Amino acid sequence: MRRYGPALVLVLCGGAVLRISLFSELYLRYVQQGLRPYLIASGVLLLVLGTVGAVVVGRGTRDEDRHEHADGHDHSHGPRVARLLVVPALALLLFPPPALGSxxxxxxxxxxxxxxxxxxxxxxxxxxxxxxxxxxxxxxxxxxxxxxxxxxxxxxxxxxxxxxxxxxxxxxxxxxxxxxxxxxxxxxxxxxxxxxxxxxxxxxxxxxxxxxxxxxxxxxxxxxxxxxxxxxxxxxxxxx
Missing domain, CATH: 2.40.50 (OB fold (Dihydrolipoamide Acetyltransferase, E2P))
Structure with a gap:
């Protein structure tokens, strides 16, 4: 599952950007109104990259599984730190920071x-x-x-x-x-x-x-x- 970490981070970040720019007006807390189209485009691009990344990882995993069954060894790799990257991305999606104040x-x-x-x-x-x-x-x-x-x-x-x-x-x-x-x-x-x-x-x-x-x-x-x-x-x- 950790192999999907980078792709998951991209998807979550893309979802967060689209949440504040496409599905609400929260983006106005951070940028001017004229930048909205660029935020939406960035969010869509992140979602696409994350989805494509997950598909590529999935295909590679199936190929490795077949290889493991053939030689009897586990060749799974991937840094566990990727799991930690999900936390800030998820926080951005669920709890967007408020506007600047006093x-x-x-x-x-x-x-x-x-x-x-x-x-x-x-x-x-x-x-x-x-x-x-x-x-x-x-x-x-x-x-x-x-x-x-x-x-x-x-x-x-x-x-x-x-x-x-x-x-x-x-x-x-x-x-x-x-x-x-x-x-x-x-x-x-x-x-x-x-x-x-x-x-x-x-x-x-x-x-x-x-x-x-x-x-x-x-x-x-x-x-x-x-x-x-x-x-x-x-x-x-x-x-x-």
């Missing part, structure tokens, strides 16, 4: 330097205005026209806290996959802190601070008027 966000340094300070387009009419956290932080840090002043903003993200108990609305942005994720966070005032890693929708007004593009302007501040618990979005990341 731990990843807290590792992101707040090193924002002045870049591209200038005017931004006016916000849409009507309040509240739904914004991505990335757009909010960009406008708060670099918008010389202060287009968010006196406007009611609504954003969705997960909760993080610092050692002093200050809580932040946080969202991770990715260019390609979770490996290049970068955190955007907004300090929330005038509202009690929900549980860390819980997803919330926060409505409030921007509180300007510091000089544009300076360290003092980071992180941006929102005075909350409403905080509501929501489910994790299908795609937990924002695109850079």
């Amino acid at each position: 731990y990843s966000a807290e590792r992101e340094a707040a090193g924002y330097a002045a870049q591209g300070i200038g005017t931004f387009p006016a916000l849409p009419e009507g309040d509240p205005v739904d914004l991505a956290l990335g757009e909010f932080t960009s406008r708060a840090l670099y918008d010389s026209g202060r287009t968010m002043r006196n406007r009611t903003i609504r954003m969705t993200g997960f909760v993080t806290k610092d050692d002093e108990g200050t809580w932040y609305l946080t969202r991770l942005r990715v260019s390609c996959c979770a490996a290049d994720a970068r955190a955007d966070r907004i300090e929330v005032r005038e509202a009690g802190a929900p549980a860390v890693d819980s997803w919330v929708s926060v409505t409030g007004t921007w509180v300007p601070k510091g000089r544009l593009g300076s360290d003092e302007a980071w992180p941006p501040v929102l005075a909350a008027t409403d905080v509501r618990h929501v489910g994790q979005p299908e795609n937990p990341y924002e695109k850079r």
Whole structure:
């Protein structure tokens, strides 16, 4: 049975990739939406290779069995470590890792330097205005026209806290996959802190601070008027 180990690992990995990309939206925890076709193709290729490998091993085993019956010796070979490789592949299939959360966000340094300070387009009419956290932080840090002043903003993200108990609305942005994720966070005032890693929708007004593009302007501040618990979005990341 150990001869089938490598083929079994390929099949399990292929099944795991197809599970998160073809039969669900779990792949959005790890990569951008545009990479889905490549994941599906990779999963199918792994399944095909694993199946072909198993067939080849099966034929070779039957030939060896006939040879063993002829000379009376057991010539079976194959490293037992292949069995151990099944464990991570099976874990990936049954228990896919969750999306990045507060731990990843807290590792992101707040090193924002002045870049591209200038005017931004006016916000849409009507309040509240739904914004991505990335757009909010960009406008708060670099918008010389202060287009968010006196406007009611609504954003969705997960909760993080610092050692002093200050809580932040946080969202991770990715260019390609979770490996290049970068955190955007907004300090929330005038509202009690929900549980860390819980997803919330926060409505409030921007509180300007510091000089544009300076360290003092980071992180941006929102005075909350409403905080509501929501489910994790299908795609937990924002695109850079």
